[in-house]
Amino acid sequence: MAPISAAVVQDLFSTPLYRASLAETAGFAGFNAELEAAVLMLAQEDLAGRQWARKHAYAGYTSYASLDDLPRRASVFAELKRRLAPHVGAFVETLALDLGARGRLRLDSLWVNLLRRGGTHSGHIHPSSVISGTYYVALPQGSGGLRLEDPRLSRMMAAPPRRRDAPAERQSFVTVTPSVGDLVLWESWLRHEVLPNAARAPRISVSFNYGWT
Numbered sequence: 001m002a003p004i005s006a007a008v009v010q011d012l013f014s015t016p017l018y019r020a021s022l023a024e025t026a027g028f029a030g031f032n033a034e035l036e037a038a039v040l041m042l043a044q045e046d047l048a049g050r051q052w053a054r055k056h057a058y059a060g061y062t063s064y065a066s067l068d069d070l071p072r073r074a075s076v077f078a079e080l081k082r083r084l085a086p087h088v089g090a091f092v093e094t095l096a097l098d099l100g101a102r103g104r105l106r107l108d109s110l111w112v113n114l115l116r117r118g119g120t121h122s123g124h125i126h127p128s129s130v131i132s133g134t135y136y137v138a139l140p141q142g143s144g145g146l147r148l149e150d151p152r153l154s155r156m157m158a159a160p161p162r163r164r165d166a167p168a169e170r171q172s173f174v175t176v177t178p179s180v181g182d183l184v185l186w187e188s189w190l191r192h193e194v195l196p197n198a199a200r201a202p203r204i205s206v207s208f209n210y211g212w213t
Contacts, residue, residue: 011169014169015148015150015151015186015187015190016091016094016095016186016187017148017174017176017184017185017186018087018090018091018094018133018183018184018185018186019176019178019182019183019184019185020087020182020183021179021181021182021183022083022135022181022182022183023179023180023181023182025083028181031076031079031080031083032137032180032181034076035076035077035080035137035206036137036138036204038074038076038077038112039112039114039137039204039206040114040204042061042063042067042112043060043061043112043114046061046063046066046067048065048066049061049062049063049064049065049066049067052064052065052066058119058121059115059116059117059118059119059120059197060113060114060115060116060119060202061112061113061114062111062112062113062114063111063112064111064113064207067111068109070110070111070112071107071110077110077206080110080135080206081107081110084107084133084135084183084208087183087185088105088131088133088185088210089104091131091185092104092105092131095187097130099212102212102213105130105131105210105211105212106210106211106212106213107208107209107210108129108209108210108211108213109129109208109209110206110207110208110209111206111207111208112204112205112206112207113194113203113204113205113206113207114202114203114204115143115144115194115197115202115203115204116197116202117197117198117199117200117202118196118197118198119194119196119197119203120144120193120194120195120196120197121193121194122193123147123149123191123192123193124191124192124193125188125189125190125191125192126188126189126209127188127189128188128209128211129188129209129210129211130187130188130210130211130212131185131186131187131188131209131210132185132186132187132188132207132208132209132210133183133184133185133186133207133208134146134178134183134184134205134206134207134208135182135183135205135206135207135208136178136179136180136181136182136183136184136204136205137180137204137205137206138180138201138202138203138204139178139179139180139203139204140199140200140201140202140203141199142197142198142199143197143198143199143201143203144194144195144196144197144198144203145175145176145177145178145194145195146175146176146178146184146192146193146194146195147173147174147175147176147192147193147194147195148173148174148175148176148186148190148191148192149172149173149190149191149192149193150171150172150173151189151190151191153172156172175195188209
């Protein structure tokens with residue numbers, strides 16, 4: 001069949017994903033090692049967080065529901081907050097967000113995740129935030145990636161599936177496989193999940209939300 005002349009296909013309503021690596025920044029090795037040690041210490045000492053994890057069948061430890069002051073509690077988390085700021089600012093520019101008189105987004109939550117073997121986190125969104133993200137501290141081989149879902153999926157009732165060779169921007173699900181030191185940012189309404197950790201060692205990360213307050 002001959003191509004249709006003068007046809008234009010325009011992509012609308014894109015879903016940007018921001019990826020960067022902190023691994024080449026000054027003092028990275030010491031910073032990342034200190035961050036890993038801090039997470040392991042919290043996993044031992046945060047009784048409330050451990051109890052929450054057991055109650056909610058979280059295979060490992062998270063400070064999500066127990067500690068809301070990590071940047072004030074330990075200087076390494078304050079340093080992480082400092083390193084995140086320029087990347088969040090760059091992503092805001094990419095998204096063309098109009099922040100008005102407030103001028104910037106504010107980090108309003110930050111928590112650590114230690115997923116043991118078999119641990120996963122089912123699909124969810126962060127409805128009270130603008131930008132969410134994760135920094136990856138320790139990723140043993142087989143520890144599982146971050147899977148992102150096309151936000152239009154629930155409206156595609158009669159649509160056929162995408163071909164396996166479709167480009168990422170046409171897929172219904174895209175899995176990001178990060179490396180240690182990677183930072184991934186997305187808009188908080190984007191549904192995402194953590195795939196199961198198949199490694200023997202824990203998968204360690206720090207997640208966070210930025211709000212417009």
